[in-house]
Amino acid sequence: MKMAEKQISLPAKLINGGAAGIIGVTCVFPIDLVKTRLQNQRSGQQAYKSMLDCLMKTLRSEGYFGMYRGAAVNLTLVTPEKAIKLAANDYFRHLLAKEGVGLSLSKEMLAGCGAGVCQVIITTPMEMLKIQLQDAGRLASQQIASRVSCSTSGCNLVTVNPILTRAYNVGPVVIPRKISATQLATELLQTHGIKGLYKGLGATLLRDVPFSVIYFPLFAHLNRVGQDSLEGRTSFFHSFLAGCIAGSVAAVSVNPCDVIKTRLQSMGKGRNEENYSGIIDCARKIWMKEGPSAFLKGANCRALVIAPLFGIAQVVYFIGLGEFLINLCP
Numbered sequence: 001m002k003m004a005e006k007q008i009s010l011p012a013k014l015i016n017g018g019a020a021g022i023i024g025v026t027c028v029f030p031i032d033l034v035k036t037r038l039q040n041q042r043s044g045q046q047a048y049k050s051m052l053d054c055l056m057k058t059l060r061s062e063g064y065f066g067m068y069r070g071a072a073v074n075l076t077l078v079t080p081e082k083a084i085k086l087a088a089n090d091y092f093r094h095l096l097a098k099e100g101v102g103l104s105l106s107k108e109m110l111a112g113c114g115a116g117v118c119q120v121i122i123t124t125p126m127e128m129l130k131i132q133l134q135d136a137g138r139l140a141s142q143q144i145a146s147r148v149s150c151s152t153s154g155c156n157l158v159t160v161n162p163i164l165t166r167a168y169n170v171g172p173v174v175i176p177r178k179i180s181a182t183q184l185a186t187e188l189l190q191t192h193g194i195k196g197l198y199k200g201l202g203a204t205l206l207r208d209v210p211f212s213v214i215y216f217p218l219f220a221h222l223n224r225v226g227q228d229s230l231e232g233r234t235s236f237f238h239s240f241l242a243g244c245i246a247g248s249v250a251a252v253s254v255n256p257c258d259v260i261k262t263r264l265q266s267m268g269k270g271r272n273e274e275n276y277s278g279i280i281d282c283a284r285k286i287w288m289k290e291g292p293s294a295f296l297k298g299a300n301c302r303a304l305v306i307a308p309l310f311g312i313a314q315v316v317y318f319i320g321l322g323e324f325l326i327n328l329c330p
Contacts, residue, residue, distance in 0.1 A: 047138055
């Protein structure tokens with residue numbers, strides 16, 4: 001089935017983009033949680049050996065819903081975030097376009113850059129809150145293993161209640177204290193003001209601007225390859241595949257920036273985990289203490305998250321939720 005030929009209005013695109021974001025986040029959030037925990041663990045203090053190991057340990061210690069810790073804030077804010085990102089790219093492409101002349105690669109990259117800058121208004125606080133909730137289980141595991149509580153002021157945001165069980169001989173089971181994104185946001189605002197929610201803004205820009213510069217032009221070119229020469233339309237599955245490829249390439253390319261952002265935004269620190277004064281200090285300490293390979297932590301998880309998320313988002317944004325579901329379930 002081919003994409004709809006009719007033009008979709010901007011409000012409809014925004015709704016479609018939001019719906020696509022919700023669908024995508026629901027599908028891939030457990031892998032995103034694993035990515036955060038893998039990126040935050042240090043050499044010599046590795047609670048998780050791999051993506052699968054992290055998934056299994058999280059499921060065993062925190063249950064099925066533990067896999068979705070922090071999902072509420074993402075599901076709430078992903079709609080405006082994806083809407084801003086996709087609509088801003090559309091707007092800048094239109095602004096830079098000349099009638100009858102296609103955009104040059106440099107202009108496509110500039111439009112993507114503008115989209116990346118616009119989206120951090122929502123992305124930074126969303127990621128800030130999500131990371132605290134996602135990383136609670138890793139910090140709890142460290143506390144149980146070392147019998148030492150967190151030493152930084154941010155740890156009161158992710159305090160845990162360790163509960164010992166003998167069921168199935170699995171040993172100590174960690175049950176993080178339930179705390180909502182609203183409680184986290186309130187405490188951050190009370191203690192740090194509005195800048196508390198925007199901690200890591202520079203690192204978020206450092207990740208999202210290059211991501212958009214790579215993603216949007218790459219998607220446009222891959223999508224164009226599959227266009228019908230007569231009708232000028234692209235099939236549903238080709239556009240989905242183009243979104244997946246472009247998303248995974250862009251995600252892996254900026255993974256070092258994502259590791260730095262995750263470390264800077266993690267307020268809770270485990271035993272012997274250092275603080276960072278900024279982007280350069282964080283990059284230097286990671287390089288010196290953990291080696292260059294540390295910048296690729298969680299890269300496979302991030303690719304697995306971003307590929308379907310942007311494949312779904314890009315297709316639904318352009319063809320609409322109804323047609324997406326028709327193509328998905330013919």
